[in-house]
Amino acid sequence: xxxxxxxxxxxxxxxxxxxxxxxxxxxxxxxxxxxxxxxxxxxxxxxxxxxxxxxxxxxxxxxxxxxxxxxxxxxxxxxxxxxxx
Numbered sequence: 001x002x003x004x005x006x007x008x009x010x011x012x013x014x015x016x017x018x019x020x021x022x023x024x025x026x027x028x029x030x031x032x033x034x035x036x037x038x039x040x041x042x043x044x045x046x047x048x049x050x051x052x053x054x055x056x057x058x059x060x061x062x063x064x065x066x067x068x069x070x071x072x073x074x075x076x077x078x079x080x081x082x083x084x085x
Contacts, residue, residue, distance in 0.1 A: 022065040042066030057084045
């Protein structure tokens with residue numbers, strides 16, 4: 001599983017604004033049979049993203065709906081991560 005928050009800049013009316021978004025890429029492989037079991041991705045603008053007062057840590061908490069291209073189903077993935085420098 002990979003998750004990250006990114007900041008995009010859009011120039012509406014000439015001035016830059018930003019939107020933070022969480023993107024999730026998830027995969028599961030059976031290494032013995034060498035087949036992909038899950039291959040999904042999704043994104044959401046709704047999350048709790050918190051930085052410490054200094055750059056020593058950050059945390060994100062959200063649920064990301066992701067489409068699995070193997071099963072052709074949507075799944076909700078809960079994400080609760082903390083980064084510590």
